[in-house]
Amino acid sequence: MVDLSAPGSDATVEDPGSDDPMIGEVSEGRVLRTILTRTPAGRDALLGPGDDAAVVAAPSGSVVATTDTLVEGPDFRAAWSSGYDLGWKSAAVNLADIAAMGARPTALLVALAVPKDRRLSFIAALADGFRDACAALAPGCAVVGGDLTVSATLMIAVTALGDLEGRPAVTRSGAQVGDDIAIAGEMGVAGHGLSVLFRRFHRDGVAVAVDAAALDEGEADAIAAQLRPTPPIGLGPMAAIAGATAMMDVSDGLALDAGRMAEASGVTISLERAALGAHPHRALAGGEDHALLAAFRAGMLPPGFRRIGSVIAAVADAPVLCDGEPVGPLGWDPYRDAGADARR
Numbered sequence: 001m002v003d004l005s006a007p008g009s010d011a012t013v014e015d016p017g018s019d020d021p022m023i024g025e026v027s028e029g030r031v032l033r034t035i036l037t038r039t040p041a042g043r044d045a046l047l048g049p050g051d052d053a054a055v056v057a058a059p060s061g062s063v064v065a066t067t068d069t070l071v072e073g074p075d076f077r078a079a080w081s082s083g084y085d086l087g088w089k090s091a092a093v094n095l096a097d098i099a100a101m102g103a104r105p106t107a108l109l110v111a112l113a114v115p116k117d118r119r120l121s122f123i124a125a126l127a128d129g130f131r132d133a134c135a136a137l138a139p140g141c142a143v144v145g146g147d148l149t150v151s152a153t154l155m156i157a158v159t160a161l162g163d164l165e166g167r168p169a170v171t172r173s174g175a176q177v178g179d180d181i182a183i184a185g186e187m188g189v190a191g192h193g194l195s196v197l198f199r200r201f202h203r204d205g206v207a208v209a210v211d212a213a214a215l216d217e218g219e220a221d222a223i224a225a226q227l228r229p230t231p232p233i234g235l236g237p238m239a240a241i242a243g244a245t246a247m248m249d250v251s252d253g254l255a256l257d258a259g260r261m262a263e264a265s266g267v268t269i270s271l272e273r274a275a276l277g278a279h280p281h282r283a284l285a286g287g288e289d290h291a292l293l294a295a296f297r298a299g300m301l302p303p304g305f306r307r308i309g310s311v312i313a314a315v316a317d318a319p320v321l322c323d324g325e326p327v328g329p330l331g332w333d334p335y336r337d338a339g340a341d342a343r344r
Contacts, residue, residue: 023123024116028148031123035110035143038127042134042142044106044163054144056107056161064162064169066097072154077207080197083122085227086156087129092229093251094160095138096290099236100249102170103162105138110158113151126156137233167240175246175265175295175311182305184235184292186225187254188279191286193219193226231290235304239294242302247294253287253331255320261293262311262319271309271322284322285330 023031032049041048047055056063070076070090081089091108098105108130114123127143134141141160175181196219201208212220231249239247246265250257254271262269276283295311296302318326 020119020121022116023114023118023120023150026120031120031148034120034123035127038124039131039143042107042144043140045142045144049143049145054107054109056144058106058163060164060166062164064098064101064103064164065159066094066162067157067159068094068097069155069157077197078154079207079209080201080223081227083125084129084132087126087131088133088228089129090156090158091130091133091160092137092231093288093290094158095133095141095233096229096231096249096251096292098160098162099138099231099233100170100247100292101162101164102167102236102240102244102247103164104237105134105141105160105162105233107141107144107161108134108158109161110143110146110156112146112148112157113153113155114148115152115154116150118154133228137230164240165237167237170236170240170244170247170294171264172246172248172261173264175261175267175269177267177311177313178298179245179295179311180298180301180307181258181269181271181309181311182294182296182301182307183250183254184232184239184294184305185250186289186291187250187277188282188284188286188289189222190225190229190288190290191253192279192282193222193224194286194288196222197226226288229288229290232292232304235292235302238302238304239292239296242296243300244294244296247292250289250291250293251287253285254291254293255284255322255327256287256329256331257293259319259327259329261295262314265295265311266314267311268313268315268318269309269320270312270324271320271327273323275306275308276322280322281330284327287331 036049044057095105130143201210258269273280320327
């Protein structure tokens with residue numbers, strides 16, 4: 001069972017006896033020092049924090065870049081996520097996008113908008129989450145700079161950089177008829193964790209703190225997958241080396257993201273229900289595991305990937321099939337579903 005309280009618990013943040021001022025009571029310099037003293041230099045950082053911009057090596061001559069923003073309310077609930085959780089997740093979701101291009105993550109830039117009444121220890125826990133996620137998922141990658149401001153709403157914006165190491169980028173538009181469709185990582189576990197949070201720890205429209213003692217092992221693991229996802233970052237470059245024809249991060253649900261790959265490639269992706277595990281609907285609809293979905297030449301799957309279907313000629317109005325039947329718009333679309341607590 002995953003221990004949701006450690007590391008990085010914010011349980012003692014409000015301890016009035018500690019040197020733990022609110023953000024509005026300290027200088028920007030102290031907040032920045034709190035972050036930077038907890039995040040080591042990255043392997044590819046030629047010049048790290050302290051100047052107007054960082055300098056990051058790009059040995060291959062090209063840089064892969066992505067950005068993602070987490071906003072309190074639509075993207076997370078403070079009652080459910082510690083500062084450590086948010087630092088980890090903010091790093092993980094961006095690292096997954098870099099990996100999905102077949103690149104190795106090299107650096108993170110972090111922009112924070114933090115309410116004045118947040119404690120300094122929250123910032124420390126956030127930095128610890130960034131540090132530990134990079135160390136666990138993408139060794140050598142680290143925070144090299146960013147920006148800090150105050151806001152009524154907590155916002156965490158991360159830009160991740162990566163190096164292709166001389167390989168071409170793997171896009172979502174290269175899947176070809178006859179390819180195998182494969183997945184690396186979990187399917188639907190984080191989405192199940194979100195449903196547990198809303199079902200068990202959401203009362204009268206308000207999120208309440210998670211009672212870890214009230215969870216069974218499966219619920220605890222699912223919530224951990226939602227709050228601290230562990231995408232298989234290292235398998236992104238391995239897939240590229242193995243000849244992946246298309247790849248993408250599954251953030252919004254397998255059905256929805258497979259449909260995006262199918263439409264970009266001009267094909268239909270035919271999934272096999274028996275390959276989707278014990279809970280096929282969860283696998284199709286659940287997002288935020290940040291698994292890697294990839295297409296490979298038939299029979300050429302590298303270690304870490306498992307086959308879940310194949311690429312077939314485009315079927316009109318059916319970018320994704322499961323056991324031959326069209327799959328509807330399952331998953332999370334922020335433009336379609338914003339504000340809908342059924343998913344978020």
